[in-house]
Amino acid sequence: MKEVKVISFKVFRYNPQADAHPYHDTFEIPVEKGITILRALDYIKQNIDPRMSYRSFCHAGICGSCAMTINGATKLACTTQVWDELKNCVEENLITIDPIKNFTSLKDLVVDMDPLVEKLEKYTGWVESTMPDKELGKTEFRISPEEFKTYDSATDCIFCASCVSDCPLMNYDKDYVSPAIILRAYRMNMDSRDSASEKRVLQIADEHGILDCRQCNRCSFVCVKKIPIVDAINHLKQEAVKQKNQGLNMLEEKKKISP
Amino acid sequence: MKTFDIVVVGGGGAGLYAAMEAMKTNPKLNIAVISKIYPNRSHTSAAQGGVNAALANTAKDDTVESHIFDTIKGSDYLADQDAAEVLCRDAPGIIRELENIGTPFSRLDDGTIAQRPFGGAAQPRCCYCADKTGHTILQSLYEQCLRKGVNFYNEFYILELSHDNGRLKGIIALDIKTGKIVPFNSRSVIFATGGYAKMYWNRSSNAAGCTGDGQAVAYRAGIPLKDMEFVQFHPTGLRKSGLLVTEGARGEGGYLFNKDGERFMSKYAPNKMELGPRDLVSRSIETEIREGRGYDSHAGKYVHLDLRHLGADLIKTRLPQIRELSMYFEGVDPIEEPIPIVPTAHYSMGGIDADNDGRTIMKGVYAAGECACISVHGANRLGGNSLLEILVFGKRAGHAAAMEAQENDPSPITESELQRQHKYIRGFHHHDKHERYGIIREELGKNLADNVGIFRTKALLETGYENVVELKKRFKKVRVFDTGDIYNTNLIQVLELQNMLDLSQTVAMGALLREESRGSHTREDFPVRDDENWHKHSMFEYCDDDICVSSKAVTMGKYELQERKY
Numbered sequence: 003m004k005e006v007k008v009i010s011f012k013v014f015r016y017n018p019q020a021d022a023h024p025y026h027d028t029f030e031i032p033v034e035k036g037i038t039i040l041r042a043l044d045y046i047k048q049n050i051d052p053r054m055s056y057r058s059f060c061h062a063g064i065c066g067s068c069a070m071t072i073n074g075a076t077k078l079a080c081t082t083q084v085w086d087e088l089k090n091c092v093e094e095n096l097i098t099i100d101p102i103k104n105f106t107s108l109k110d111l112v113v114d115m116d117p118l119v120e121k122l123e124k125y126t127g128w129v130e131s132t133m134p135d136k137e138l139g140k141t142e143f144r145i146s147p148e149e150f151k152t153y154d155s156a157t158d159c160i161f162c163a164s165c166v167s168d169c170p171l172m173n174y175d176k177d178y179v180s181p182a183i184i185l186r187a188y189r190m191n192m193d194s195r196d197s198a199s200e201k202r203v204l205q206i207a208d209e210h211g212i213l214d215c216r217q218c219n220r221c222s223f224v225c226v227k228k229i230p231i232v233d234a235i236n237h238l239k240q241e242a243v244k245q246k247n248q249g250l251n252m253l254e255e256k257k258k259i260s261p
Numbered sequence: 262m263k264t265f266d267i268v269v270v271g272g273g274g275a276g277l278y279a280a281m282e283a284m285k286t287n288p289k290l291n292i293a294v295i296s297k298i299y300p301n302r303s304h305t306s307a308a309q310g311g312v313n314a315a316l317a318n319t320a321k322d323d324t325v326e327s328h329i330f331d332t333i334k335g336s337d338y339l340a341d342q343d344a345a346e347v348l349c350r351d352a353p354g355i356i357r358e359l360e361n362i363g364t365p366f367s368r369l370d371d372g373t374i375a376q377r378p379f380g381g382a383a384q385p386r387c388c389y390c391a392d393k394t395g396h397t398i399l400q401s402l403y404e405q406c407l408r409k410g411v412n413f414y415n416e417f418y419i420l421e422l423s424h425d426n427g428r429l430k431g432i433i434a435l436d437i438k439t440g441k442i443v444p445f446n447s448r449s450v451i452f453a454t455g456g457y458a459k460m461y462w463n464r465s466s467n468a469a470g471c472t473g474d475g476q477a478v479a480y481r482a483g484i485p486l487k488d489m490e491f492v493q494f495h496p497t498g499l500r501k502s503g504l505l506v507t508e509g510a511r512g513e514g515g516y517l518f519n520k521d522g523e524r525f526m527s528k529y530a531p532n533k534m535e536l537g538p539r540d541l542v543s544r545s546i547e548t549e550i551r552e553g554r555g556y557d558s559h560a561g562k563y564v565h566l567d568l569r570h571l572g573a574d575l576i577k578t579r580l581p582q583i584r585e586l587s588m589y590f591e592g593v594d595p596i597e598e599p600i601p602i603v604p605t606a607h608y609s610m611g612g613i614d615a616d617n618d619g620r621t622i623m624k625g626v627y628a629a630g631e632c633a634c635i636s637v638h639g640a641n642r643l644g645g646n647s648l649l650e651i652l653v654f655g656k657r658a659g660h661a662a663a664m665e666a667q668e669n670d671p672s673p674i675t676e677s678e679l680q681r682q683h684k685y686i687r688g689f690h691h692h693d694k695h696e697r698y699g700i701i702r703e704e705l706g707k708n709l710a711d712n713v714g715i716f717r718t719k720a721l722l723e724t725g726y727e728n729v730v731e732l733k734k735r736f737k738k739v740r741v742f743d744t745g746d747i748y749n750t751n752l753i754q755v756l757e758l759q760n761m762l763d764l765s766q767t768v769a770m771g772a773l774l775r776e777e778s779r780g781s782h783t784r785e786d787f788p789v790r791d792d793e794n795w796h797k798h799s800m801f802e803y804c805d806d807d808i809c810v811s812s813k814a815v816t817m818g819k820y821e822l823q824e825r826k827y
Contacts, residue, residue, distance in 0.1 A: 019745050036501060036560075036592070048699030052751040053743040057298075060468040062504045062586060064396060065302040081589045108438060109748040115299060119407075119415075128404030129363025135285065139358035142316075144372030150365060157365050157390070157397050161301055195363055 005035040007095070009084060011042060013054065014100040016107050024107065026098075027051070033084045039099070040068055040079035056111035063226070066160030069167065070111055071100040076167040078226050102167035104176065118163055118182065125179060125205050127186040130198040143195050156189035156234060158227040165221035165231055177210040181221035181231050184212055188234035191241070200245070207242035215239070262673050265447040266290040266666040267659075268432055270419050270475055272300025274395070274648065275630025276453035277402035278655030279619075279662070280411045286663035293445060294406070295417040295434055297470060297753070301403045304455050304468045305651065308395025309507035309582055310379065311387035312652070313645035314352035318369060319376035323384040325349050332646060333820050335381040335538050336639025337780035337790065339488070339798070342818030347617050348637045348646070351653045356388055359652065364401040366390050378512050379644045381538035381827070387645040392509050392582045395648055417443065418753055419474055420682050422450065422482040422626070423674045429625040430671045432478075433682055437753060440746025442682050444674035448666040449625040451658050452479055452613060453651075456631035458492055460761040460768070461606035462706025464714075466498050466505035470757065475632045477760035479613050480767075484621050486801045487634040487813070489611035489764065490771030493642055493781045494715050496542035498605025500563040502590050506583055506602055508644040510568060511535040513579055517546070518565040518599065519554040525564075533827040540641045540781045541827060543604040547715045556601065565599035604715060608647060610638045610781065611768070614800065614813075619658030625669045629658040636798065639815075640780020686741075689755060694740035698755045701732055701739065705758075705765060708732070713769050718786045722773040729766050736762055767801040770808050775799060792822050 008030060016024035029046045040058055047054050056079070057067040063081040070079050073090040079099075087097050105113035121127075133143075165181040172178050187206050191199040206212045212235060221231040267283050269276045272294050280294050294300065317323040328349040333340050360366055360374060367375040367390055379387040390397045406413075416437040423430040423444070431447040457473025458465050465471075480486050496517075497506040511517075517535050519525045529545040530537035537545075546564050549555055555562040568576055568583075573596045576584055580595075587593045587600050612634035619627035619635075630651040637650055712725030736759060743751035777791035778784050802809040 017745055017747065019747055036590075038589075047751075048697070052697075052699075052741075053745070055743075055748045055750045059298055059302050059470055060304065060307055061502070062307065062468075063589065064306050064393075064582070065298075065304075065468065067298065067302050081585075083589075109745075112748045116415075119299070122404075123407050128408040129401070130408070131362050133361045138361045139354040142357050142360050142373055145366075145368050146372055147368045147370065150368050153365060154391065157400070158393065160306070160396070190363075193363060193365075195361070 006032050007085070009033045009088070010096045011046065012096055012098045013111070014107070015054070015110050017109050035085050037084050038080055039070070039072055039082045039084055039087065039097070042084050043079060055109045064160060066162035069102050069162040069164045069226070071102055071167065073098055076102055076164040076224050078162060081226065102163055104167055104169065104172040105163070115163070117176070118166060118180065121180060121183045122186065125183050125187060126198050126202050127183065127190070129190055129193055129196045131195050132197045133195070145194065149194060153189045153192045155229050156185055158229055159185055160227060162226055164224045164226050168220050168224045170218060170220060171214055171216070175210060175214070178214060179206050179211050181235065184238060185229065185231050185234050188238050191238065203238065203241045203245050206238060207246055212239050212242050262444065262446050264671065265293050265431070265445060267292045267449050267451060267662045268445045268447040269294045269451045269453060270432060271453035271455060271632065272296030272413070273303035273453060273455055273630065274305040274399055274402060274651035275632070275655035276451065277399070277406050278652055279451050279453060279629055279659030281402060281406055281409060282656045282659030283663040284409045284411060286660050290663055290666060293412045293414055295414040295419065295445065297416060297418045297437065297474070299415050300413065301400060303399055304471055305399040305648070306396040307468065307505070308648050309392040309505070310509040310512065311377065311389030311394045311645050312356065312398070312648035313379065313382065313386050313643070314356040314388055314649065315349065315386050316353050316356060316374060316376065316388065318373040320384040320386070323386050325353070327383050328352065328386060330820060331382050332637065332643060334825055335641055335643040337641055337825055338796065338822050339636070339639030339779060339815060341636050341816035342820060343816050344617050344635045344637045346818065348649060348653050352649055355652045355656060359398060359401065362401060362405055364390070365397050377509065378536060380508050380511065380536045380542070381643040382645070387512065389509065391578070392507055392580050398648060418756065419478055422478050423678055424482055424623065425672060427483065427623055428671070429623060429669060430674050433674060433678060437748060440749060442679050444679060446671055446674055448669040448671055449627065449662045451619065451662055452626070452628040452632050453630045453655060454632045456609040457761065457764045458606045458609050460705060460765045461709050462702055463503055464706060464710035465503055465606040466495055467607070472757035472761050473609070473764045474757065474760050475628065476612055477763045479621070479626070479628065480763065480801070480803050482623070483803060484623055484626065485614045486767055487611055487614040487798050488636060488771070489767040489801055490775055490799060491610035491640050491781050492606055492768065493539055493608040493610060494543040494604040495607035496539055496546055496604050497566055497602040499586065499590050500558070500601040500603050501560045503605040504586055504590055505605065505607065506566060506586070506600060510566060510580055510583055513575060514571055516567045516570070518567055519549045520556045521554055525549050525554070530827045537827045538641060539644065543715055544783060546604055550603070558601070561603060563601040563603045566602045567599040568595040569597070569599065606710070608642055610634065610636070610640065610642055617657065618661035619654055620661065627658040627662050629654040640782060686752065689739065689741035689752065690744050691740070694738050696735050696738040696740065698739050698758050701735055702758050705729070705732055705761060709765060709768070713772055715783060717772055717782070717784050719773065722769060726766070726769040726773055729762065729769050733762050733766065767808055770810065771799045771801065774810060796822065
């Protein structure tokens with residue numbers, strides 16, 4: 003016997019070409035046990051409203067496309083079971099789906115991700131290898147399994163932006179570096195092959211930077227990959243404070259030398 | 262209008278490597294990467310298990326020669342031996358390069374890259390990062406491309422390869438965010454759009470967007486496709502969703518059981534057991550199910566992949582993603598229970614016919630990765646060779662394009678070409694259209710799984726082919742209900758469906774014509790490999806909505822044809 007329930011989905015809608023303001027549409031559909039939120043949206047799109055837009059790709063929790071605000075909390079639609087979500091409904095059997103927060107909606111559940119990608123560039127979100135280009139491919143770096151462990155979990159990040167969506171600081175400072183970017187910085191800085199750690203710390207310690215974080219732990223809590231983001235923030239914060247102090251000392255020295 | 266030196270279509274591993282290498286070869290070049298999704302979301306990220314390279318870290322006596330032989334044998338001797346040799350010889354250098362630029366790999370105690378056993382390989386030569394190898398490789402390549410300042414056009418969808426009687430002009434793409442049709446005049450184009458196995462829809466492990474866009478666009482522009490009938494079924498897809506359980510699960514020692522509790526691989530591959538090559542293990546599972554030794558459920562018949570004896574520790578450290586997937590999508594924790602699995606369409610061996618540097622018959626047009634057929638996988642790809650292929654041939658195509666771009670002086674893409682695309686897209690909104698794309702898409706997937714699946718016969722394939730032709734007719738009546746310009750996913754999905762339909766016709770045609778069994782292609786009515794008549798590649802050319810079929814010789818080398826046994 004298939005177990006089926008009739009469930010309503012209240013979905014955020016906004017098409018800037020047609021709508022003066024966003025609104026919500028409600029769709030009532032039968033949902034079997036074992037169906038994910040993403041498959042429910044697919045059902046609505048295929049059978050009720052083909053105009054509804056959302057991002058999705060792998061359907062397996064690895065590409066990071068389908069983060070949404072589901073019943074108020076940010077989750078991946080493809081790994082969230084509809085039936086599990088019923089316990090989080092305010093109104094019985096009514097699941098609300100909104101775009102992720104702290105981004106602008108382009109259409110319906112699709113948001114503009116470019117500001118986050120730009121931060122990846124601004125905060126050196128890559129390894130700058132100590133190996134010169136002409137030496138590449140000749141020998142391996144020796145990396146201990148212990149070192150690998152320090153950034154293993156951080157490399158799980160799929161850039162779904164759930165942590166950015168739920169970060170309270172982002173809510174009033176859109177230019178804040180954001181937890182996802184700090185996590186990247188941590189991952190790169192723990193890597194002995196990288197040569198840019200000091201630069202990165204200076205960048206994230208600057209205005210709109212890591213020192214604004216109040217460690218509410220929300221990012222770690224919502225992370226779909228269960229990465230302890232706050233540990234990464236704590237680690238880099240200490241580095242940042244150290245560097246800031248050094249910088250201040252140097253400034254003091256400078257003043258003494260040239261009044 | 263600006264003219265690019267290189268436009269890379271597709272932002273997965275092959276496309277990103279090509280862009281990175283092209284910039285390294287000549288930093289002055291004007292390079293664009295267009296991708297229908299953000300590149301860091303590409304399907305490369307789903308490759309869990311690892312990437313082969315004879316580094317000889319884990320097994321000190323491993324050699325490049327052994328890797329070449331495994332690849333050719335695995336391909337059922339349909340791989341071009343010169344290409345397989347390039348693949349395996351370039352492998353150690355390219356993995357070291359990837360490691361050097363920051364890709365995290367799991368390590369051995371001596372600090373070198375760890376390697377594990379994989380199906381069809383004589384030695385443990387599969388380098389990995391837990392079970393997120395593809396994900397970490399993709400992130401590293403994307404990061405390095407950002408670092409080098411590659412121009413990304415994210416969420417652009419390719420519509421057409423523009424050319425003048427075979428002389429390349431560039432590509433025409435749709436900006437998904439605005440609905441604008443945008444010309445990219447270019448001296449060269451590299452197709453790196455991934456595979457087409459999503460045409461099997463719900464019986465596929467692929468992401469929704471693995472719809473063969475590059476192959477279809479190139480095919481319609483007159484570039485031949487090769488060996489399209491060879492679609493690999495991965496032995497272990499999750500029963501309900503078709504999602505993949507990596508071969509790493511068997512590499513780490515997982516067992517397959519039928520409902521009688523029998524480790525049935527002992528009948529089919531007594532030496533390799535669960536680590537036989539993918540085509541063989543898939544057929545074995547399918548045979549067990551067909552002969553009534555599978556489990557039954559309302560979500561279909563299946564067998565068990567049992568990891569319990571590996572212990573909670575190993576499962577948590579080396580196979581965490583698998584555990585997560587099983588729990589999310591089957592409600593099964595592999596530490597406690599066996600995982601219900603069934604074979605799933607996974608990889609397309611066929612693709613755009615290309616040489617060892619990715620060149621196609623059209624000057625200035627290259628192809629790399631799953632989208633290309635070079636061919637290194639022949640009739641069956643070995644696990645761990647797909648990530649390797651995108652790296653090796655992405656790099657080679659990027660290098661070749663950078664060296665050769667200046668030889669081409671493309672004429673501009675005209676306004677009337679853009680207008681034609683506008684008109685074509687507007688045509689989908691017409692009110693006399695009534696078919697819904699979702700229904701056709703599901704029927705296509707079911708038709709292919711039922712009639713062009715693991716076990717094939719003439720009768721089934723004829724039905725399968727006719728059904729595709731019928732679905733193509735119905736597609737002409739498909740309506741796009743969303744008439745807006747901004748982020749119109751209704752339109753994109755319809756355009757993707759068209760690509761899958763065009764390509765599925767070549768898959769069914771190739772399977773029908775090839776009267777032998779080789780690698781992934783199993784004809785029950787022709788159960789034996791027939792080297793005399795069929796040791797050759799199938800070639801497909803677009804002729805006015807029909808297919809012109811021909812063949813091409815396999816490049817041989819020092820490995821002679823022999824029976825493939827495991």
